[in-house]
Amino acid sequence: MGKKKILSEWYHKLLEKADIVDGRYPVKGMLIYRGWGLHIIKEMQYFLEKLLNDSGHEPVLFPVLIPEDILGKETKHIAGFEEEVYWVTHAGKNRLDRKMSLRPTSETPIYEMFKLWIRSHTDLPYMVQQSCAVYRYETKHTRPLIRGREFLWNEGHSAHLDADDVRRHMEMIDEIYSKLIGDLLCIPYVVSARPEWDRFPGASETRAFDTLMPDGRTLQVATIHDLGQNFSKAFGLTYENEDGQHKLAYTCSYGPSFGRLLASVICIHGDDIGLILPPAIAPVQVIIIPVVFKESEREAILSAAGKLSSELKNKGVRVKVDDGDERPGAKYFRWEMRGVPLRIELGPRELKQGLVTVVRRDTGEKKQVSLDKLDVELFFKKITSSMRDEALKRFNEGFFSAGNLDELRDYAGKGIIKAGWCGKSECADSIEECADILSVDVKKSKCVVCGLEGVEVSAAKTY
Numbered sequence: 001m002g003k004k005k006i007l008s009e010w011y012h013k014l015l016e017k018a019d020i021v022d023g024r025y026p027v028k029g030m031l032i033y034r035g036w037g038l039h040i041i042k043e044m045q046y047f048l049e050k051l052l053n054d055s056g057h058e059p060v061l062f063p064v065l066i067p068e069d070i071l072g073k074e075t076k077h078i079a080g081f082e083e084e085v086y087w088v089t090h091a092g093k094n095r096l097d098r099k100m101s102l103r104p105t106s107e108t109p110i111y112e113m114f115k116l117w118i119r120s121h122t123d124l125p126y127m128v129q130q131s132c133a134v135y136r137y138e139t140k141h142t143r144p145l146i147r148g149r150e151f152l153w154n155e156g157h158s159a160h161l162d163a164d165d166v167r168r169h170m171e172m173i174d175e176i177y178s179k180l181i182g183d184l185l186c187i188p189y190v191v192s193a194r195p196e197w198d199r200f201p202g203a204s205e206t207r208a209f210d211t212l213m214p215d216g217r218t219l220q221v222a223t224i225h226d227l228g229q230n231f232s233k234a235f236g237l238t239y240e241n242e243d244g245q246h247k248l249a250y251t252c253s254y255g256p257s258f259g260r261l262l263a264s265v266i267c268i269h270g271d272d273i274g275l276i277l278p279p280a281i282a283p284v285q286v287i288i289i290p291v292v293f294k295e296s297e298r299e300a301i302l303s304a305a306g307k308l309s310s311e312l313k314n315k316g317v318r319v320k321v322d323d324g325d326e327r328p329g330a331k332y333f334r335w336e337m338r339g340v341p342l343r344i345e346l347g348p349r350e351l352k353q354g355l356v357t358v359v360r361r362d363t364g365e366k367k368q369v370s371l372d373k374l375d376v377e378l379f380f381k382k383i384t385s386s387m388r389d390e391a392l393k394r395f396n397e398g399f400f401s402a403g404n405l406d407e408l409r410d411y412a413g414k415g416i417i418k419a420g421w422c423g424k425s426e427c428a429d430s431i432e433e434c435a436d437i438l439s440v441d442v443k444k445s446k447c448v449v450c451g452l453e454g455v456e457v458s459a460a461k462t463y
Helices: 007-017 035-054 075-081 107-117 163-184 230-235 258-269 295-314 328-337 348-353 376-396 405-411 425-432
Strands: 065-067 087-091 094-102 126-135 150-160 190-193 205-212 218-228 238-240 246-248 250-256 286-290 319-321 342-346 355-360 366-370 399-401 416-421 436-446 453-460
Touching (some): 007 258, 035 126, 035 150, 035 258, 107 150, 107 250, 150 258, 163 205, 163 218, 190 436, 218 258, 286 295, 286 328, 295 319, 295 342, 342 348, 405 425, 416 425
Antiparallel strands (some): 065 094, 150 250, 190 205, 205 218, 218 250
16 A cells, blocks of 8 residues: 555555444445454543543533524634534424524534523633534545544633733643643644634634645644634623622633544554554454464463463453464564554474564564563554654654745745735635635734735645
8 A cells, every 4th residue: 555655545555454433334434443443542532531521521422413593603714614504494394493502512402502501700711522523514525534524523612811821721622632642642733823814703813733744734623712702792691700799701612523533543643554553443453363373382382372371461451362373474464454553473493482573653663572571552652752753753854944925936836935915805816726824923924916015824735
């Protein structure tokens, strides 16, 4: 499977071969999540939910249906989604009195309930989180896990006393997402302040977490939105302050896409063979391959493999023994393609000497280790560190600077480009004919279109 030659073809084949998802469901843009892929997503979900819950979030699960009048209360918000909403209009043969939308996001129903749950300044900050599916009628070209009509995510929502508390909260969420994306998944990223025209509908600020895919395009994997008092005004979300006055709350929403995070892991870490998974999220962390040459050796080798498997399971390691009848080489290939971080080979020679052969998936490094000194957790730490360093090295090679529009065109599709923009909409349009503007900085820079003094922007081809 040539990853470097045709990333898209490699990606689609791997999704199928590694039992990540099946895209043949008879609704375009909706996937069936298979065992291997769903396990990886669940590991991300558990990790993130624990961090959020430990920070004071209440886990919730809201209904998937949102009444039309609730969805439409914040006018900018509904305007940003009106072309993408799925509407439920009938129950059986009966037309509903109120149209219901399938959840495109949950700001509106959650703030409808926040106004009932929040009474006093002592209730704030009020924070909830849920992992769920959302539905949007995506009209662009759909891509499995990256752009679809149903996708899995975690969304957090919070209400605050003032704008300063929102800022502090956004920094906390930034740290939590850093642990998820950078620490757990070993994915490098930049945080981009989206330009005004690309903010979440109804937000006064949108921070996006962008990573760089091997084809030079960026992929947005998470966002944090400062919603100011926009939704509070629409929903009458107030609290009583210390003086007995009713004040509008400030709100914030945020979330990562589990599908896009999984797509990033697959594409950024994988190679021509297949997946390379960080140990923390691998469905199987260690695969034990008994290597049997003679039938007389089988029982002893399988017994030793089973004993080692039990010892590792008792230490919390997700381990499997592949004792099937296939040749060892076929087994090696299958588990390498699935990205299992560590392979342990156990044959008659190793058994006699009290050794095992340990093979790392990320580097292919092979070494013999004494059974009584086998430390798989140390291997996991080394693999994780190595994967993070290698991904960061490639990521840092994908930054460019453009001094004019021709240079911007040349670099577009190769990575993230720093360029100047004067602030005029016509110059932004010219830039975005080449690459999407990801963020606007305060650093001074001459516009690559008209040459006037302006500010620096980051731009890239995006998914």
